[in-house]
Amino acid sequence: MMNGKRIVKWVFAFACTIMAGCGFALAGEGYGLYKNAVQEVSLEEKVNEIRSQESFTSLEDMPETYVQAVVSVEDHRFYDHFGLDLIAIGRAVVNDIKAGRYVEGGSTITQQLAKNLYFSQEKTMNRKAAEVFLALELEQKYTKDEILELYVNSIYFGDGYYSVGEASEGYFGKPASEMNDYECTLLAGVPNAPSKYAPSKNLALAEKRQQKVLSRMEACGYITEEETTIMAAQLVALN
Structure with missing residues (x-):
């Protein structure tokens, strides 16, 4: 069970993310895309598919240098955030506004895993919103080490x-x-x-x-x- 503070933290983070990166109008579309995806194939099934691969490597079997290198270059606040990095999202929004188009998403390792599991590489805002919902579910159901392990195996x-x-x-x-x-x-x-x-x-x-x-x-x-x-x-x- 999540405590009250954690629930508030998630709700606040989600609200900020949707307002900053997706907009309220796209939140419903993203949620629908997310729900359709996990209803067609459950998250547990997707995770089991990765873990059953012959090439699967557990995190404890990976060299420490590799794990540190991945976190450093991909998502250095990975062990501190809850699936969404509001600092990175804010930076991405500023860069997108400057560019006049969607060029940067501020994705965390958790969000990248969500994308790899269910969604295409197409940079659309409703897909980005769906990715946010799935990232929150991943953080709720799996530990940070499990998420990182799944990420480098997919x-x-x-x-x-x-x-x-x-x-x-x-x-x-x-x-x-x-x-x-x-x-x-x-x-x-x-x-x-x-x-x-x-x-x-x-x-x-x-x-x-x-x-x-x-x-x-x-x-x-x-x-x-x-x-x-x-x-x-x-x-x-x-x-």
């Missing part, structure tokens, strides 16, 4: 690889649990744009993205400036 890494396990085997010839720091930080940057950052497509560009991953890890406090320099040198040596 995202696209290029070359037909749809999980960290498949990507590690495909790119490095080893299970994800055996990835070294170079492989962890390289792979963490790929899902942002697999067509550009897949190691098989352009290794130099993938390694440029890898440097961004290291910078984010430092900014998030996972590694120090000195450790960043040392790790960067080690990555060059490993490659």
